[in-house]
Amino acid sequence: MTEKNQNWEPWEVFIQPGQGAPHEHAGNVHASDAEMALQNARDLFARRGKVLSIWVVPARMITASSPSDSGPFFDPADDKAYRHPKFYTVPKGVRGV
Amino acid sequence: MKSDKNMISRLALWMGDDALIIGHRLSEWCGHAPILEEDIALANIALDCLGQANSWLKLAAEYGYPNKTEDDLAFFREAGDFTNLQLLEQPNGDFAKTIVRQFLFDALRILFYEKLFLFADENVAGISGRALKEIKYHFRHSRSWLIRLGDGTPESHMRIIRALEELWEFTNEMFEYDETGARLASLDLIPGTESLKENWYILISSAFREAGIDIPGQDRYFSTGSRNGMHTEYLGHLLAEMQITARSFPGAKW
Numbered sequence: 001m002t003e004k005n006q007n008w009e010p011w012e013v014f015i016q017p018g019q020g021a022p023h024e025h026a027g028n029v030h031a032s033d034a035e036m037a038l039q040n041a042r043d044l045f046a047r048r049g050k051v052l053s054i055w056v057v058p059a060r061m062i063t064a065s066s067p068s069d070s071g072p073f074f075d076p077a078d079d080k081a082y083r084h085p086k087f088y089t090v091p092k093g094v095r096g097v
Numbered sequence: 098m099k100s101d102k103n104m105i106s107r108l109a110l111w112m113g114d115d116a117l118i119i120g121h122r123l124s125e126w127c128g129h130a131p132i133l134e135e136d137i138a139l140a141n142i143a144l145d146c147l148g149q150a151n152s153w154l155k156l157a158a159e160y161g162y163p164n165k166t167e168d169d170l171a172f173f174r175e176a177g178d179f180t181n182l183q184l185l186e187q188p189n190g191d192f193a194k195t196i197v198r199q200f201l202f203d204a205l206r207i208l209f210y211e212k213l214f215l216f217a218d219e220n221v222a223g224i225s226g227r228a229l230k231e232i233k234y235h236f237r238h239s240r241s242w243l244i245r246l247g248d249g250t251p252e253s254h255m256r257i258i259r260a261l262e263e264l265w266e267f268t269n270e271m272f273e274y275d276e277t278g279a280r281l282a283s284l285d286l287i288p289g290t291e292s293l294k295e296n297w298y299i300l301i302s303s304a305f306r307e308a309g310i311d312i313p314g315q316d317r318y319f320s321t322g323s324r325n326g327m328h329t330e331y332l333g334h335l336l337a338e339m340q341i342t343a344r345s346f347p348g349a350k351w
Binding site: 029 | 134137138237
């Protein structure tokens with residue numbers, strides 16, 4: 001191991017439940033390195049049900065919007081109906097959209 | 098054919114005893130592990146081992162102990178009837194000792210299951226195929242911890258060395274078979290002791306090298322006789338705790 005970290009940091013866990021499905025946030029684990037994070041994630045979140053793949057990401061690598069951003073970030077989207085894809089119908093049998 | 102079944106029953110007994118005893122030892126960590134995530138990891142591995150024990154002892158009973166069940170074999174035998182490796186009954190000690198014990202055993206089990214997976218008897222092959230997947234994960238877990246601790250802080254490094262010193266004397270009998278084992282090996286149904294030892298050594302060497310830990314030498318006392326019922330005092334204490342409920346309430350269901 002080249003990088004030694006004695007403070008176990010939180011890692012965010014994303015799991016992919018099926019072929020073609022997006023990785024979804026499942027929760028977080030503590031770990032001192034990536035391999036431990038992956039194993040802990042497997043033990044916590046992949047014990048039951050089908051899992052195809054796991055991503056683990058150090059929580060500090062995630063940049064999040066803050067609550068005070070929410071007005072300027074998200075409100076303008078509300079009143080622009082033309083941005084919503086509702087003027088056509090999705091054919092039957094199309095999945096994963 | 099009958100003698101074949103008896104041989105398989107004997108093999109299943111020691112595979113089952115190994116899995117049962119290590120599974121019970123690991124379950125003792127439940128609620129005590131260093132961190133929550135590791136608590137769950139150890140409990141998961143313990144459950145896998147107990148599941149394997151269940152399958153093996155069931156097969157042992159079916160092929161060799163008429164009118165007995167896997168529960169009879171697990172809970173109503175005495176220490177001298179158990180065939181598990183003495184390595185596995187050793188107390189958990191600190192986390193490093195548990196990891197070293199697990200790693201030495203996982204490496205052995207991978208080699209065993211890779212061979213048993215090809216067994217002509219479909220019960221043996223079936224149990225082994227499923228167990229092999231589980232044990233590969235156990236090995237990955239114990240191996241990465243061994244390296245992390247061995248190559249970690251001076252404290253964790255020292256603890257791995259101490260654990261290895263304490264446990265090394267129990268490794269030699271991994272490659273020691275009873276009469277049935279010797280026959281199965283001569284029929285090439287289970288790994289031969291020489292090649293098993295060689296491959297095991299290769300498997301553990303790379304990890305200890307990465308961990309920066311020297312493997313102890315051969316010039317010391319080694320335990321012997323597990324497969325014929327020889328044990329350390331620790332097995333009796335373990336069995337007392339493991340068997341008391343079944344013995345106090347025979348036939349209890351829950």
